Amino acid sequence: MxxxxxxxxxxxxxxxxxxxxxxxxxxxxxTPSIWYDEAATIVSATRTWPELWAMLHTVDAVHGLYYAFMHVWFDLVGYxxxxxxxxxxxxxxxxxxxxxxxxxxxxxxxxxxxxxxxxxxxxxxxxxxxxxxxxxxxxxxxxxxxxxxxxxxxxxxxxxxxxxxxxxxxxxxxxxxxxxxxxxxxxxxxxxxxxxxxxxxxxxxxxxxxxxxxxxxxxxxxxxxxxxxxxxxxxxxxxxxxxxxxxxxxxxxxxxxxxxxxxxxxxxxxxxxxxxxxxxxxxxxxxxxxxxxxxxxxxxxxxxxxxxxxxxxxxxxxxxxxxxxxxxxxxxxxxxxxxxxxxxxxxxxxxxxxxxxxxxxxxxxxxxxxxxxxxxxxxxxxxxxxxxxxxxQRTTGAKQKSSWSQAAWRVGEVASALPADSDPAVVFGSVAWHPTATARVVEYSYPWAFESLDDVALEKPVGSLPRLWETSRPVDTPMLEGHDTVILVSSGRDREVNERAIEAAGFTESDSWSYPNLWVKLYTR
Structure with missing residues (x-):
């Protein structure tokens, strides 16, 4: 030395x-939006040590040591x-x-x-x-x-x-x-x-x-x-x-x-x-x-x-x-x-x-x-x-044309404009190119935009199972009861299925925003 x-x-x-x-x-x-690979780093490195160890037994062992390094780093500086x-x-x-x-x-x-x-x-x-x-x-x-x-x-x-x-x-x-x-x-x-x-x-x-x-x-x-x-x-x-x-x-x-x-x-x-x-x-x-x-x-x-x-x-x-x-x-x-x-x-x-x-x-x-x-x-x-x-490399869509940061900003803006006594729900559909994940990756990447929203379809959260991503239930009317506002975040692959389920629960689309490979839709009763 x-x-x-x-x-x-x-x-x-x-x-x-x-x-x-x-x-x-x-x-x-x-400036570039977070993309799928980076989201994998986020959800892996922010788990507890036992959860990370369990996950590596089934997936991503090749990146395990790097995830451990990033876990320590996030403990020091936050994400x-x-x-x-x-x-x-x-x-x-x-x-x-x-x-x-x-x-x-x-x-x-x-x-x-x-x-x-x-x-x-x-x-x-x-x-x-x-x-x-x-x-x-x-x-x-x-x-x-x-x-x-x-x-x-x-x-x-x-x-x-x-x-x-x-x-x-x-x-x-x-x-x-x-x-x-x-x-x-x-x-x-x-x-x-x-x-x-x-x-x-x-x-x-x-x-x-x-x-x-x-x-x-x-x-x-x-x-x-x-x-x-x-x-x-x-x-x-x-x-x-x-x-x-x-x-x-x-x-x-x-x-x-x-x-x-x-x-x-x-x-x-x-x-x-x-x-x-x-x-x-x-x-x-x-x-x-x-x-x-x-x-x-x-x-x-x-x-x-x-x-x-x-x-x-x-x-x-x-x-x-x-x-x-x-x-x-x-x-x-x-x-x-x-x-x-x-x-x-x-x-x-x-x-x-x-x-x-x-x-x-x-x-x-x-x-x-x-x-x-x-x-x-x-x-x-x-x-x-x-x-x-x-x-x-320093544009928003630099990484696989990801627009997650734009969608998260829109969700945060919509959520902050809702009345203080409202109880908004969020529904995550598919995410482009990655069938094993959902648009919930946007929340993992930009969690501050979703803090006030109720993730009604989430079944098993990240870390509860020895796998990379969470599990979700299909959207239905009972899970939307008690909510007067729903925000849908989804790519085009299954968006219409979720749209029909939300409308069947008595909601009407009041606004929508389109980004590269991703949609944000606002529904109200």
């Missing part, structure tokens, strides 16, 4: 850029859309810092700074920072695991003491175990690390002692994780929404995985990465130092980018669909380093072309700092291309 503190004190740009990343992500973080997403924003800053430390292993101080700035421009990264889910944390943990493995391999080469050779591997195993508990897909980072270690051993960069040390750590780690993986596999039915592999998967890999709905950003990124690969090929034929550095970077970054995607796609084809672009958010640190390498490579290729120039401007061309210019130009282009994504 002391060594890390001293490093950050010397490299002041690391904490400064991390804080800047947090500020960039936090801006407008509570609101802002506090739900704030941990992800703070974690994003930490990911920037770790990515810069990681990039320092491959290049100069300027290269590390470039990688950190590039990471902030990646749309998937800024998206993860606004999610009340574990995606931002997976990116941080992937970077941390990679740094710890590098440290462990260095220690295994020539350890000063036995403890100095052991503790980095214990740290790597501990963080690896925690990472799998946070999100089981992070086990694929360990698989990518295995590929890296084998490649570096075959190339002579690592020796057999380092290879065996890695094996002695990873094999027990895998054995310890097997029971948890089996539990998660037993709940795989909750992933039934994932589409089978199709032509759309290619779009997911090339675009959605890191730049949702932003093809220009993706195209530019792929061009830059291909330039980086070209630079690597050129570097192999140039100076030994540059060839070694390029080979080292590619050996670490390429498996991290490729192996998890390939494994998930193959598993989806051969066994069951598991591939979802957002589940690979933990690739973003590697992508940032790869993009930074491509930008630097573009500068080096330009400088090489300038050296071959002839004519009156040849000397002037050779004196231009092409690498620095390429870095500035690359960052400016990335910032320009990511702007539409950044702005769209």
């Amino acid at each position: 002391t060594r890390l503190t001293a490093l950050l004190a010397r490299r002041v740009e690391i904490p400064l850029l991390a804080v800047l990343a947090i500020v960039i992500v936090v801006i407008g973080i509570d 609101s859309p802002f506090t739900l997403r704030l941990p992800s924003a703070i974690i994003s800053g930490g990911t920037v810092a770790l990515t810069m430390l990681l990039a320092s292993r491959f290049g100069t101080r300027g290269f590390a700074l470039l990688a950190g700035v590039v990471l902030i421009t990646i749309p998937r990264f800024t998206w993860a920072g606004t999610e009340g889910r574990s995606y931002a944390l997976t990116a941080l943990l992937a970077a941390a695991m990679t740094l710890l493995l590098m440290r462990a391999l260095d220690a295994a080469r020539a350890p000063s003491t036995r403890w100095a050779a052991v503790w980095p591997w214990l740290a790597y195993a501990g963080v690896g175990l925690f990472s799998v508990g946070i999100f089981v897909y992070l086990s694929l980072v360990v698989v990518a690390h295995a590929v890296t270690v084998v490649v570096l051993t075959m190339s002579g960069t690592l020796n057999r002692r380092q290879l065996f040390a890695f094996g002695r750590t990873v094999v027990p780690l895998g054995i310890v994780c097997i029971p948890f993986v089996l539990i998660v596999a037993g709940q795989s039915g909750q992933l039934a929404w994932i589409d089978p592999i199709s032509q759309r998967t290619l779009t997911g890999i090339l675009i959605t995985q890191f730049a949702p709905n932003n093809a220009p950003f993706a195209i530019f990124t792929w061009i830059v990465v291909l330039v980086g690969i070209t630079t690597f090929i050129v570097a192999r034929r140039s100076s030994t130092t540059r060839a070694r550095a390029a080979r080292y970077l590619v050996a670490w970054v390429l498996p991290w980018l490729v192996v998890p995607t390939v494994v998930l796609v193959l598993t989806s084809v051969l066994i069951t669909p598991l591939y979802s672009p957002r589940y690979l958010t933990f690739l973003m640190p590697a992508l940032a380093v790869a993009i930074a390498g491509g930008i630097v490579g573009l500068g080096r290729l330009t400088r090489l072309a300038a050296r071959l120039a002839r004519g009156p401007f040849a000397n002037r061309m050779r004196s231009v700092p092409w690498t620095a210019l390429a870095s500035v130009a690359g960052v400016l282009v990335l910032a320009l291309l990511t702007q539409p994504s950044y702005e769209s």
